Amino acid sequence: MMRPMKDLALHALDAARAAGATYADARLARYRRRDIRTQDKRVNSLTDSEDIGLGVRVVADGSWGFAGSADLTNEGVEACAREAVAVARASALTRPGGKITLAPEKAQVSSFVSPREIDPFKIPVERKADLLLRVAERMLSVAKIRKTYGAMSFRGVHKVLASTEGTLAESDVITSQVGYGATAVGKNDAKSRNYEPPPQTRGYEIVREEDLLANAQRVAEQAVEHLQAKPCPVGKRDLILDPLHLALTIHESVGHATELDRVLGMEESLAGRSFATPEKIGNFRYGSPVVNLVADNTLEGGLATGGFDDDGVAGQRWDIVEEGILRGYSTSREVAPVIGQDRSTGGNRADHWSSIPIVRIPNLSLMPGRRRLTLQELIADTKEGIYIEGMGSFSIDQMRLNFQFGGDAFWEIKDGRITGMLKDVTYQSITPRFWASCDAVCDERAWVPNGVLNCGKGDPMQISQMTHGAAPARFRQVDVGGASETMKSYRAGGI
Ligand SMILES: [Zn+2]
Incomplete structure (x- = not known):
């Protein structure tokens, strides 16, 4: 039988210290995954996986070292810790004189369990399949619908984090997601419509069966309507x-x-760096005064809410943009001190025991407007505009400035009324110009x-x-139409 996770983590720390680490943390994590995916009227994939392992991160000779292992015997844990120290020593050779400095942090001794009313891992796969297939049947009963998909995904992460600074914390987080979509096929065209309720760190209770069934026909009909929609205009629209x-x-x-590591040029992969450099903090106008973007890793049900991060820093709430002004970053204990901040915001996370946290x-949200305003009132107040729902394709440059977005469905607004659907809508802007054009956000x-x-x-x-x-928000006089060819779909992979 495996030793308790906490014992193994502490054993790894002892081994890392003995090998010469000046700092070490050990992360034991167990991942469970149950996914089901349907295509048309059949189940086309089922995932049922579980794995557990250890990641040991150390500082030795002033450099980081990391190693991961699924061998959770005493010998396996010791070997993993020694390897992490050896990696650190080798890394130190490439940066002589370099030294990792971590922002100070109190030892984290806590436990966190995400809220859940119904354990999704106890719901039989037949019940999940039955629901998705009933949704598919409703969508496929609509003429011109040729293809549908349905998906549910449930992930459980049980984690123990221990460090040589006295941190010993445990978390158990379940993430649940459900969604579906339909594709209508016409003469020379195909158009889709999707329904994706918010994924959350909650249980099976987020799968609201009545709501999913009730929206199936609307989604299918909007896919068909999308097919017959007018093309996107070219010009400026609200x-x-x-x-x-x-x-x-x-x-x-x-x-x-x-993300402060991007800002500092320490992370350049996947649309690279950032224009939001540190001298802009407190004075740069990122958006209009109605734009308040708040980070909150304590948000109940939030996808990044886990009690603490993989640096052992507790979840926090802070301003990123306040009344339009850039106020803060997401940081780790390593990058926060680089710009003189005395505490990490707690944003260092690894996606697996075998990964190093980055x-x-x-959780980063546009806060609701302070004055009472509904979507209907906002539409009624708009002369010539486009209402966009859902995520679609997008493209953004290496400095996170110039961008183009599509969407899932589009409606034309004329004189305060929705007059019909549009298709192939894209808009282009530059980050601060776009957020500066935001003149209204609906209320909570x-x-x-x-x-x-x-x-x-x-x-x-x-x-x-x-x-x-977010609540629905209006952006004035944005360039629409004229799509470039290089957009990628958010469904195509990492975003
Ligand atoms: Zn991303």
Whole structure:
């Protein structure tokens, strides 16, 4: 039988110290995954996996070293710790005189369990399949619908983190997701429509069966309507963006742009660095005064809410953009001191026991407007615009400045009324200009905590998740039409 996870973690620390580490942390993590995917009226994939392992991260000779192992015998744990120290010593040779300095942090002794009413791992696969197939049947009963998909994904992560500074923390987090979509096929065209309720760190209770069934026909009919929609106009339009669409815009143009490792040039893979450099903190106008973007890794049900990060720093809430002004970054204990910050915001996360933690976008949300405003009132107040729902394709440059976004569905607004659907809509802008054009955000009644489960970063790439809540918001006079060919779909992989 395996020794308790805490014992193994402490054993790894002893071995790392004995090998010469001046700092060490040991992360024992067990991952469970149950995914089901349907295509049309059949189940086309089932995933049922579980694995457990150890990651040991050390500082020795002033450099980082890391090693991971699935061998959780005493000998395996010791070998893993010794390898991490050997890697650190080898790394030190390439940067003589370099020294890792970590922002100080109190030892983290805590435990965290994500809220859950129904354990998704106890729901039989037949029940999940039955629901997705009933949804598919409803969508396929609509004429011109030729293809559908349905998906549910449940992940459980049980983690113990111990460090030579006295941290001994444990967490158990379940993430649940459900979604589906339909594709309508016409003469020379095919168009899709998707339904994706917010994924959350909660249980099977987020799978609201009645709601999923109730939306199936609407989704299918909108795919067909999308097929017959007018093409995107070219010119300037007022855009009203729904919360799910805004989740991707926030992610790409604010989230990645304010990861401090990117800002410092320490992370350049996957649309690289950032324009939001440290001298801009406190004075740079990122958006209009109605734009408040708040990071909150204590948000209940948030995809990045886990009690503490892999540096052992507790979840926090802080401003990234306050009344339009750039205020802060997402940091780790390593990068925070580089710009003189005395504490990490707690954003260092690894996607697996075999991965080293990297700076991650937190739960980062556009806060609701302070004045009472509904989506209907916002549409009624818009003369010539486009209302966009859902995530689509996107493209953004290496400095997180110039971008282009599509969407999942588009409606034309004329004189305060929706007049019909549009297709192939894209818009182009520059990050601060775009957020400066935001003149209204609906109030908290319309705020929805959407998020992403496939944020790709690092080399080799790691996948992480975070919530991006928003209420519908309006952006004035944005360039639409004239799509470039280089956009990528958010469904195609890491985003
Ligand atoms: Zn991302």
